[in-house]
Each structure stands twice: as C-alpha cells, then as structure tokens.
Amino acid sequence: xxxxxxxxxxxxxxxxxxxxxxxxxxxxxxxxxxxxxxxxxxxxxxxxxxxxxxxxxxxxxxxxxxxxxxxxxxxxxxxxxxxxxxxxxxxxxxxxxxxxxxx
Amino acid sequence: xxxxxxxxxxxxxxxxxxxxxxxxxxxxxxxxxxxxxxxxxxxxxxxxxxxxxxxxxxxxxxxxxxxxxxxxxxxxxxxxxxxxxxxxxxxxxxxxxxxxxxxxxxxxxxxxxxxxxxxxxxxxxxxxxxxxxxxxxxxxxxxxxxxxxxxxxxxxxxxxxxxxxxxxxxxxxxxxxxxxxxxxxxxxxxxxxxxxxxxxxxxxxxxxxxxxxxxxxxxxxxxxxxxxxxxxxxxxxxxxxxxxxxxxxxxxxxxxxxxxxxxxxxxxxxxxxxxxxxxxxxxxxxxxxxxxxxxxxxxxxxxxxxxxxxxxxxxxxxxxxxxxxxxxxxxxxxxxxxxxxxxxxxxxxxxxxxxxxxxxxxxxxxxxxxxxxxxxxxxxxxxxxxxxxxxxxxxxxxxxxxxxxxxxxxxxxxxxxxxxxxxxxxxxxxxxxxxxxxxxxxxxxxxxxxxxxxxxxxxxxxxxxxxxxxxxxxxxxxxxxxxxxxxxxxxxxxxxxxxxxxxxxxxxxxxxxxxxxxxxxxxxxxxxxxxxxxxxxxxxxxxxxxxxxxxxxxxxxxxxxxxxxxxxxxxxxxxxxxxxxxxxxxxxxxxxxxxxxxxxxxxxxxxxxxxxxxxxxxxxxxxxxxxxxxxxxxxxxxxxxxxxxxxxxxxxxxxxxxxxxxxxxxxxxxxxxxxxxxxxxxxxxxxxxxxxxxxxxxxxxxxxxxxxxxxxxxxxxxxxxxxxxxxxxxxxxxx
Numbered sequence: 001x002x003x004x005x006x007x008x009x010x011x012x013x014x015x016x017x018x019x020x021x022x023x024x025x026x027x028x029x030x031x032x033x034x035x036x037x038x039x040x041x042x043x044x045x046x047x048x049x050x051x052x053x054x055x056x057x058x059x060x061x062x063x064x065x066x067x068x069x070x071x072x073x074x075x076x077x078x079x080x081x082x083x084x085x086x087x088x089x090x091x092x093x094x095x096x097x098x099x100x101x102x103x
Numbered sequence: 104x105x106x107x108x109x110x111x112x113x114x115x116x117x118x119x120x121x122x123x124x125x126x127x128x129x130x131x132x133x134x135x136x137x138x139x140x141x142x143x144x145x146x147x148x149x150x151x152x153x154x155x156x157x158x159x160x161x162x163x164x165x166x167x168x169x170x171x172x173x174x175x176x177x178x179x180x181x182x183x184x185x186x187x188x189x190x191x192x193x194x195x196x197x198x199x200x201x202x203x204x205x206x207x208x209x210x211x212x213x214x215x216x217x218x219x220x221x222x223x224x225x226x227x228x229x230x231x232x233x234x235x236x237x238x239x240x241x242x243x244x245x246x247x248x249x250x251x252x253x254x255x256x257x258x259x260x261x262x263x264x265x266x267x268x269x270x271x272x273x274x275x276x277x278x279x280x281x282x283x284x285x286x287x288x289x290x291x292x293x294x295x296x297x298x299x300x301x302x303x304x305x306x307x308x309x310x311x312x313x314x315x316x317x318x319x320x321x322x323x324x325x326x327x328x329x330x331x332x333x334x335x336x337x338x339x340x341x342x343x344x345x346x347x348x349x350x351x352x353x354x355x356x357x358x359x360x361x362x363x364x365x366x367x368x369x370x371x372x373x374x375x376x377x378x379x380x381x382x383x384x385x386x387x388x389x390x391x392x393x394x395x396x397x398x399x400x401x402x403x404x405x406x407x408x409x410x411x412x413x414x415x416x417x418x419x420x421x422x423x424x425x426x427x428x429x430x431x432x433x434x435x436x437x438x439x440x441x442x443x444x445x446x447x448x449x450x451x452x453x454x455x456x457x458x459x460x461x462x463x464x465x466x467x468x469x470x471x472x473x474x475x476x477x478x479x480x481x482x483x484x485x486x487x488x489x490x491x492x493x494x495x496x497x498x499x500x501x502x503x504x505x506x507x508x509x510x511x512x513x514x515x516x517x518x519x520x521x522x523x524x525x526x527x528x529x530x531x532x533x534x535x536x537x538x539x540x541x542x543x544x545x546x547x548x549x550x551x552x553x554x555x556x557x558x559x560x561x562x563x564x565x566x567x568x569x570x571x572x573x574x575x576x577x578x579x580x581x582x583x584x585x586x587x588x589x590x591x592x593x594x595x596x597x598x599x600x601x602x603x604x605x606x607x608x609x610x611x612x613x614x615x616x617x618x619x620x621x622x623x624x625x626x627x628x629x630x631x632x633x634x635x636x637x638x639x640x641x642x643x644x645x646x647x648x649x650x651x652x653x654x655x656x657x658x659x660x661x662x663x664x665x666x667x668x669x670x671x672x673x674x675x676x677x678x679x680x681x682x683x684x685x686x687x688x689x690x691x692x693x694x695x696x697x698x699x700x701x702x703x704x705x706x707x708x709x710x711x712x713x714x715x716x717x718x719x720x721x722x723x724x725x726x727x728x729x730x731x732x733x734x735x736x737x738x739x740x741x742x743x744x745x746x747x748x749x750x751x752x753x754x755x756x757x758x759x760x761x762x763x764x765x766x767x768x769x770x771x772x773x774x775x776x777x778x779x780x781x782x783x784x785x786x787x788x789x790x791x792x793x794x795x796x797x798x799x800x801x802x803x804x805x806x807x808x809x810x811x812x813x814x815x816x817x818x819x820x821x822x823x824x825x826x827x828x829x830x831x832x833x834x835x836x837x838x
Contacts, residue, residue, distance in 0.1 A: 001432035001439075009669050016561065017671040018458075026439060030280045035671065037284070037431055040251050041396075082671040093425040 003093075005034055006043060010086055010094055035084055043090035046082050106177065108156060109170040111145035117175035118142055122334075124172050133334025135163065136210030137173060140338035142231075158210055189348050190238045192262060194289060195273035196282055197244035200301040202226075203331040204273050204340070205241045218243075218257050232341045240267065248288040250399040262292045263383050268348055271340070273299045276306035276313045276328070279446055283438040286322070290356045291388055297325050297347055299340055304330040311448050318445035323357040359437035361391075362429045368419070369394060375416050379407040393420060395427045457554075457674045464558045465672075474562050477555070478642065481546040482623070482635035489539035490627040490634070494771050496535035500527060501769045517714060524765060525710030530703045531764075540694060541687055543623055547616070548686040552678040561670055580606065580649075583613030587795050591802035604807045605656040608816050611795040611803075612649040614642055617756040622787055624760050628774050629783035637784065641791050648792065648823065694757075705751055706761045713766060739789065739825070740782030740832040745774075749789060755796055781835020789828035794820045 001024075008020055021031045038044045086094070111117055119141045122129045136158050137143070146162060147155040153164040165173070195201040209228025218225045226241040242261060243254035250256050262270060272289055274282035279300075289296050300315055319326040327343045329336025346352045361369060373390040380386045381403070392400045393416070401420075405413050463469045504523040511519035550556050583590035590610045594603045614622075622641060626634035712725035719726075729736075729743030736746035748762035760770070767773035778786065794800070794817050804813040 001435040002428045003432060006428070016669060020669055027280060027442075029278055030435065030439065030442075032671065033281045033284065034435055036246070040249070041427060041431070043428070084669050084671065093428060096425060 002034060002038060002043075005031070006038065006086065006090055006094060009044065009084060010091075035082075038090070039084075041089075042087055043093060044084045045087045046084060105174050107171045108143060108145065108154065108165065108173040108175055109167055111175070113145055113148055115177075116142055116144040117177050119173060120176045121174040122172065123174060128172075130332060130334070132173070133207065133332075133337075136207055138207055138334045138337040140341075142178065143173070143175060163210075188236050188238065189268045189344075190240065190265070191344060192240050192242050192265075192267040192270045192294070193273060194242045194258060194262075194270050194285065195244060195299075196246055196275070196285060199244075199273050199275040199282060200331045201241065201244060201273040204271075204299060204301065204329075204337075205239060207331055207334065207337050208237075208341070209239055218261075223254055223257055230341075232345060235345070237344065240265075245285065247285055248292075249395065250397050256399060259288075259292065262289075262294050267294055269344060270294045270296045271299050271344065272296050273301050275302045276300045277302050277309055277311055279306075279313060280438055280442045283441055284434055287359050287434040287437055290322075290324070290358055291391070293385055293388075295324075295347060295354055296356065297327065297343060298322065299336075300326055300328045301331050301336075303328045304333060304335070311446060314445045314447065318441065321357065321441050321444040323353075323355040325352050325354070357437075359434045362433060365394070365423070365426055365429060368423055368426070372416065372419060375412065375419070376404055376408065379404065379412075381407065391430065394423060395430050396420070396424065457672075460675055461558065461672070464555070465561055470558070470562050474559055475639070475643075477550070479635055479639045481543070481550070482638040484546055485539055485543045485623050485635070487632070487635075489542040489623075492538040493535050493624075493627075496538070497769050497771050500531045500535055503527060503531070504768070516718065520714055520718075521707075521710065524714070524768075525707050526703070530699075530706050530761065534695075537691060537694070539623055540620055541691060543620060544687045544690045545683065548683040549678050551686070552682050554673040554675045557670075557672045561672060580610060580613055583610045583615060587611050587613065587615045587799040588802050591799055591806055594806050604809070604812055607803050607806050608812070608819070609649055609653060609656065611799055611816065611820060612645055612652065612792070614645050614791055615756075615795075617796070618791060621752070621756050621759050621790060625770075625774075625783075625787060625790070628771055629778070629780055629787070637787065641787055644788065644827075645791050705755075705758045706765050709747075709751065709762045709765045738832075739785050739828045740779055740836070741786060741828075742777055745778065745786060749786070749793060752790070753794060753797060756790075759790060779832075779835070781838075782832050784835060785828040785830075785832035788831050789824045792820060792824035792827050794824070 021028045144157040154170045208230050214227050216225050228239050242258040245255045245258050248259040272286050315326045315328040327340045380389050504527045507523040508519045594606045626638050630637045713723045732743050736743050744766040748759045751758040751762045
C-alpha cells in the first residue's frame, strides 16, 4: 500500500491528495495518515514546509539570503499547502523495487 | 416522587439515574464523574450548607440545588472492601478525548507526576466498580509505537515492562482510519486490548456511522461506543472492562498480515536474536520491529548481542531495509478492511464544505476566474481604503516639512533641507504608505489563513502545466510570489542543471510582495479608482511574459521533466484574527526596519547627490548624472528623476518610492504633473519587469554557479522592462 503511494507520487499522477485517494480507492484521511507515516519514515519530504518558511526558520543559507528582505518575517506564501516530494530514501526504495521485479 | 441526592441520608448509597439541567452544566457534572450508573454515597449533610458526597473514591461538596438536580435510584448497600486490583493502561492518539475518559473514570482521585527519568507527565488514578478497584495509567498520546518520540517509547515500554491487565485504546470515531494504526500496533503487544470508540456523537454529526458491533467482529476485540464529553457510554465501558478482566468476553484479535515474502526473513531474524532478547520483550515483536528499522530496539539488540552475530543481523536488515514499507503498508490494508466493514459514510456526507467549494475554486476555468476576481478585490480594497488615508498622511508630512524648513530658517539651509527633504521627504513619505501596506497584508493574510492561497498555488500549477512547465519548476515559481530570493534558492530541488538554470531565470518574473507593494503605492497616484484594474492587468502581464518565456524554455529543455510531487490542500476555515494580526504586524515591522536602515540611507544618499554642490537639483551631481540619462528616459516619457528612482530599486524595490519622494516631495500631486498617464503606465510596467533586487541576483549567481547566466538574466529583464515601458508609452502617445 505504501509502495503504491510512493510510486504514485513518483509518477506524478493524481496531482493532489484527493486525486491520489481516488486513484487508490481510499479516503483522503487515509492518504493523509499514510503520507505522515512516509514522512516520519523519511521516504518523502514536505517541500513547501521546508522552503516557504525558509525565511523565518529555514537553513542558514536561505535565512541570510532573506535578511535584506522587508517581507522575510512573514514570508509564508503557500505554507499551508503541503507539497510532497520523494526523498533520496524514497527514490532509492523505488529503484531497489525496480531492480527486484525482474528477478 | 423522583429521588435525588438531596433526599439521601448520610451513609446511604444510590446510583446516578439522570442529570437535570442545561447541556453545559450536565457536561461539567459528567466531567466530574457524575455519569449514569455511577454509585454515589452521601457522606455528610450540613444544615443549610453543602452536601458532601463520595463518588468514584473522591469526596465532592454539592450545593443543595445541585444535589436536587442529580436524580438517583436506590441500591443495596454493598460497602465491602475492594476484592481485587487491576491495572489498566489508557492509550490513544492526542485529541481523541482520552483525558476526558480518564477524568470520568477516576473523578478527583488522580495523581500527576512524571514518568521515571522523563519530563513527560504521568497521570494515574483509581476507580471502584462492583467492589473491585481499578488503577488507571494514562499513557502519553501517541500516533504509533514506533519509537519516533519519547512519548511513543514511554507508552510501549510501559506495556512491555509493567504488563497492565488491559489496554483501553481510545479512538476518535469520526477519524477512525487515522486512529487504527496505533491499535494495529497495540495488538502486537502482550496485553489484551479493548477499543473505546469515542466521539460517536461527533461522527454522527458529520454523517459518519460507525457500526461498533461489526467493528468488534472485524477486529476480534470488544468495542465500546461512547461519547465521553457527554458522559455517554462510561457505564458500558466500565462493564466491558470488568467483563474482559473476568474473561467473560471473547478475545481473538485479527492481526495485520505479514507479506509471505517477509515471513521467512522474520523467522530467520527471530532465530538469530532469540537467545539475546531481554526477557520482558516478546521475541517475535522484537524481530518485527527490527525489520521495521526501529532505532531504539536496534541499539538495545546491538548492545545485547556479540559483535559478529549483530553484524549478521545488520546484513540481513540492510538487505531488507525497505521492508517497513510492506509492514506498515499491510497495517494500512488492515485498517482499510476494518473501516470498509464498519464505517458507513453516506455519499452526501463525503462531500464536505471544502470539497464543494473546491469544485469551483480549483476548477480550471471557474477557479481561474475566481482567482482573478479575488486578486482584483484585494487590489480594490487596498486602493479604495488605503489611498485616501495615504493622501491625508502625505499632506501632513508635506506640511511638517514646510514647518521644519521655516523653523530652521536661522540654521544653514542644507540642515533644514536634510531633515525636510532627505529624511522626511524620503523616509517620511515612505512611511505614509503604511496604511496601504497594512490593508494589502490584511487581504493577503486573510487569503492565506482561510486556506485560499494554497488553492491559488494549485491553480498556478495548472497554469504551469498549460505552458509545459510542470514538475518541480512550479514550486519555486509559486514561492516567488512571496519573495524571489528563497524561490531562486528553492530551484536546487531540480535535478537537471539545465532545468534548474531556466527556472531560476523565470522566477524574477513572478511579482514578489515587495514589487506588488510598490505598484500598490504608485498605481493609485496615476489611475485613482481604476488603479486596481491596472494592477491586476500588470500582474497578468507579468504572468503572460512568464508563460511565453516558459513555453520557449520548455521547447528548449523541459521535454523530459517528470512531475514528482503531490499537493495536500488544507481545509477551509474561518480566519484567526490573532494569526492575521501577527502576519500584518511582522510585515509592517519588517518594512519599518528596512525603512529605518536601507531606505533611510538610500534616501540620504539620493538627497545629498540631489542637493550638493549647488543646492539646486538641476545643477546637482544627481542632476548632471540624470541629464546623461535623459535621452534614454525620454524614450519612456519619463523625467530623469523617475528613471533614477527606478534604478535605485536595484538595492531594494521600496527605494523607488523613497527616491521619488526625495526628488518630488508629495508624490500624489507632483507625479501626475510631471508624467503623462501613458508614461505612468509604462513606468509601472517597467517596475514590474525590471531587474530584481540585488539579493535575488546574488541567489541566481549562487544557484546557477555562472556569471554568464546571471548577466543573461539581468540583461533579459532590462531589455524586457525597457521594451514594455517604451512600447506602452509610445502606443499611449499615438492613442
């Protein structure tokens, strides 16, 4: 189930959590919980959370780059929308799966 | 005649039959432990004073009228000493009403301490039922038992080490699918589990029907439906706990399956570790957790096993490092089966408010139209409310400047000019725009907090798809609406170097908040009440340029880029005034800080160059430099002063306004006199497409690692901004 979700994220089909839920025949709540699980296991990353809030509490490089911006304190455009992307671990898991299937 | 607590004699025991009063009052009584069926004993009756009653091991004082509202039925006195003690652990996710259940069971007989060696609160309490005493341990709220947090470790270690007689898993009936993962993990531990299906009233209100009898059959453990906040189901829970502990209940849990492929791996792993697993841990559970990659148990087993044998375990685990996906995936399949069996959700209730609204607001056509309309409303609100206030403040500032000049007539002329023209003229005039900015931020804050901005981002994704810019490029571009700097830095998530460079080149065409703020200030000066139409068209123009450039770039390099993300849109909700207040405050403070530093310095430099050496702007250093630029600025229909102001925005976008204020004084009256409407529109278009601030250019250099591409970006924007300003002015002149 989680592998299917990872594959779906990687394929780009679905677009939104609702689209994914329709594709897998599950509820949005179930997909939401599975995404939280994949996040805690390190297979996906929340891009929006890491980038949109970068001015306020992101990594040092981004923070210093934002230092001169008058809007940096409240730079949270789109922070409420989670954008889930595969992490390196997630990509590797799918690659390993691809290698395993031909066997 | 109905019997109430007020009618009891001291020492007499009865059972709570009914609670009379308003709903809130009844809920408060229920929270104190006055639930239907709870035994209550009158301890003492003071003449004219409160009644002292004993309830769930606690003594509570009641007013006479309160006592009259608690209706009871008499019972035979069974005042015997408790016959047995049982320990029950209360488990559940946060916010499922676990504390309410705990409070209702234990009443006031609670003790709050800390888990040994931890900073996490430990709540314990007792209650009596049918002459037996039950100790309750409230475990920390956790989403799973995977050792991801201190709370999860505490919860599972307690069950493993202290062996409670029963675990009561409290779940939220309204979001059962999000609660059952923890139950699936609890079932693997060596303690029987009873499911308290709480918040049935909330589920019912949302049109969700949980068939507890079916759920009980499906999971194979007792399920008690309840609504603890209303005091409903507590007696049934107490009865179910007793029945389970007295082995009067069937208990055959249906556990999540393990994939056939993993069974031999698990068996092999178990045989490798079996001699070293500490006695308190079940061996099969430890093997499963190791396969799941549990760090705490890995550390435990590494310490317990000889190095060579642990190495063999490590090799096996490394080979199956992604087995957790299948193990956790199987739990989700199990959850899906349970939910499909026991939860009846009428199709109509699935279509919640958010879904209904999103059918319009995320629709390709209707959503785009709504986005255009909403952004138009933002600009309209900003201009129609903010501009009159700004004009009023501008007049005050102008009058103040004149007073300073007059008041300092005895001092050297340049000192008065420095304060009136440099400080008040630049910084002061910029500050008069604070009301416009406050309203602008208020509108943006409202859209962000209600969850609409996320839809705007989603629609932007569609827009990017239309021009072929799908994939990871869209995210930095969307972030660019906030600030271009983190947006350019965000391009590093794009693997393809070519695509990364091209996205970094596109980001500066997204009008950032600062760019929009400057346009919000200048547009009403030229266009009055029509300013919001103009601003809307300018934003559209920028996006059009972005789309055309995107299409060209797509043809060049984006053909094989795959979309590798999904978006989760938040639910719509009413905006929180505090959150929006903080958003506006942070933005305004940020703006003020900048006004006090960069803008003040820039204003003073511009003033100094425009005053010295002759005291006349035409013959000043800036005037001489500006006259050099006149042939170029004339092509745009702009005086050299405005062109210089545009150039100063290279340091920070807001400098345009500060410089114009230094050179012209009151912009509201001076600018329309100095520039035609066509040139004004050209100026705004120029500002929207002009080279981004120096921070963004530095970010482009950092991300592209190329001076060539950085220069290309600057030149491209210079050409486009000049081209747009020139075209608009020349066409406007002809019309």
